[in-house]
Amino acid sequence: MSYFLLSAGLVCCAVLFLTKKNLHQHANVNEINEKHRLDNILKFARLAPFIAVIIITILITTYLKTKFYIRLSHAWLAAVLWAMSAIYYYTFSLSRKVKKSLIALPAIGLLASISLAAYITPINHYEQIFHRLNLTIPNLAGMVFLLVLYVITGSYLKKDHSSYSGRQIKL
Numbered sequence: 810m811s812y813f814l815l816s817a818g819l820v821c822c823a824v825l826f827l828t829k830k831n832l833h834q835h836a837n838v839n840e841i842n843e844k845h846r847l848d849n850i851l852k853f854a855r856l857a858p859f860i861a862v863i864i865i866t867i868l869i870t871t872y873l874k875t876k877f878y879i880r881l882s883h884a885w886l887a888a889v890l891w892a893m894s895a896i897y898y899y900t901f902s903l904s905r906k907v908k909k910s911l912i913a914l915p916a917i918g919l920l921a922s923i924s925l926a927a928y929i930t931p932i933n934h935y936e937q938i939f940h941r942l943n944l945t946i947p948n949l950a951g952m953v954f955l956l957v958l959y960v961i962t963g964s965y966l967k968k969d970h971s972s973y974s975g976r977q978i979k980l
Contacts, residue, residue: 861888890926
């Protein structure tokens, strides 16, 4: 079950790349109405896994004194999966504004990532899934997921400089 869950996460990452590619082929993402409001979701999704790990680390060291590594690993992977769901929501919202036929792939990815994140969020599910597996494997998978999320969010948040007038600002 643990390998299935991690494989499903990797498939969600691949679908996220396909969704981004389809969206960029059909429209200039920077010209979509409401993009600025949706960009705030991506900015928060970039920071959310780190905020969750910091909060869990503080809780573990002050209050929850048992299962440090399991709790930290769980917080890391769950936060990354929830951040992936936020990015899927972002792409779903942008796809809805561009072309109705582009909605299917982000909708499937959104449902898959939310179901993965919701299933793994209770720590007892996480312990049941990864009880026989070295926790380094889900931590590495979380790092791969986070790397993919940073690449995707970076491409969405990148400003289009094709309309740059060539004027330079002197300091």
